Amino acid sequence: MKTGTVTVLGSGTSMGVPTIGCECEVCRSTDPHDRRTRPSVMIEWDDRRIMIDSGPDFREQAIREKINRLDAVIYTHGHADHILGLDDLRPLTYPRVTAGKRVPLYARPETARIIRSVFKYVFDDDYKYGGIAKVQLHEIHGPFDVHGLTITPIPVMHGDTEIIGYRVGRFAYLTDFSDIPESSMAMLKGVEVIFLDALRHEPHPTHSTVANSLRLAGIIGAEQTYFTHICHDLGHAATNKMLPPGVQLAHDGLRVTINLES
Numbered sequence: 407m408k409t410g411t412v413t414v415l416g417s418g419t420s421m422g423v424p425t426i427g428c429e430c431e432v433c434r435s436t437d438p439h440d441r442r443t444r445p446s447v448m449i450e451w452d453d454r455r456i457m458i459d460s461g462p463d464f465r466e467q468a469i470r471e472k473i474n475r476l477d478a479v480i481y482t483h484g485h486a487d488h489i490l491g492l493d494d495l496r497p498l499t500y501p502r503v504t505a506g507k508r509v510p511l512y513a514r515p516e517t518a519r520i521i522r523s524v525f526k527y528v529f530d531d532d533y534k535y536g537g538i539a540k541v542q543l544h545e546i547h548g549p550f551d552v553h554g555l556t557i558t559p560i561p562v563m564h565g566d567t568e569i570i571g572y573r574v575g576r577f578a579y580l581t582d583f584s585d586i587p588e589s590s591m592a593m594l595k596g597v598e599v600i601f602l603d604a605l606r607h608e609p610h611p612t613h614s615t616v617a618n619s620l621r622l623a624g625i626i627g628a629e630q631t632y633f634t635h636i637c638h639d640l641g642h643a644a645t646n647k648m649l650p651p652g653v654q655l656a657h658d659g660l661r662v663t664i665n666l667e668s
C-alpha cells in the first residue's frame with residue numbers, strides 16, 4: 407500500500423482561535439488544542455510535499471512544522487483565509503531550494519483570477535523591487551497530476567458559490583462548505599480519512615455545522631473523520647467527548663497516515 411502523511415497546519419476558522427478581542431472560555435483556554443490557526447493541510451509522500459491552501463498563518467505554520475521544501479500548493483478557493491500566505495512562500499521558492507524551478511500553484515480559473523489580482527506584483531513581469539515568490543500558477547479544470555499523484559477536485563457549495571475540496575487516493579479534504587452535492591458525495595466513495603468543515607453548532611450561511619457534518623460523515627462512512635475550520639464556539643476536549651467513535655475535531659499539528667492507493 408502506498409501511504410502518505412497529512413499534517414494539519416491550521417484547523418481554525420477565518421479569524422483563528424483565539425479570536426482577537428474575545429474573552430470566551432475557548433479563547434482563554436490554556437489547552438494548546440484550542441489554539442487554531444487558519445485552515446491548511448500539508449500532504450507528504452515519498453520525498454514530496456504539497457499543501458492545500460496557504461493561509462495568513464502560513465509563516466508560523468511553516469516554522470512550527472519545519473517546512474524547508476515545497477513541491478506545490480493546490481488552492482480550494484480565493485478567500486483571504488486560504489490565500490493570503492502566498493507571499494510568505496517566498497523562501498521556499500528561491501532557486502537555492504528549487505534549483506531554479508518555479509513552485510507550481512494549482513487553482514480553478516475563478517480562484518486563479520483572485521490570486522492574480524490580490525498578488526498582482528507577484529505575477530507582474532515588470533515588478534522591479536525583487537523579493538517576490540517564484541511561483542507558476544496553473545489553472546485546473548478537473549483531476550491533475552503532481553509528481554505522479556492524481557489529485558481530484560471535489561466541487562462543494564460554500565453558501566451559493568461552488569468551490570472545491572480535494573481527494574487524493576483514499577483521503578479527502580473538504581474545507582469551507584455548507585453543502586456537498588450528490589454528484590460530489592459519489593466521488594467520495596471508498597474514502598478512508600476525510601476532513602470536513604464543522605464551524606460550530608449554530609447554523610451559518612456558508613459553513614457546515616457539527617450536526618450537518620456528522621450526518622454527512624455517516625453517509626460517507628470513512629473510517630476516520632476530522633472536523634476543521636472550527637470557530638471558538640467549540641472547545642477541543644469538551645466537543646471531542648460528545649463526538650461518536652471515528653469522528654474527532656482536528657487540531658493544529660495533527661498528523662494522520664493516509665492511503666494513497668486509488
Ligand SMILES: [Zn+2]
Pocket residue numbers: 419420445485487488582635
Ligand atoms: Zn475559510
Ligand SMILES: [Zn+2]
Pocket residue numbers: 424425428429430431432433434638
Ligand atoms: Zn472566543
Ligand SMILES: [Zn+2]
Pocket residue numbers: 483485564582
Ligand atoms: Zn471560504
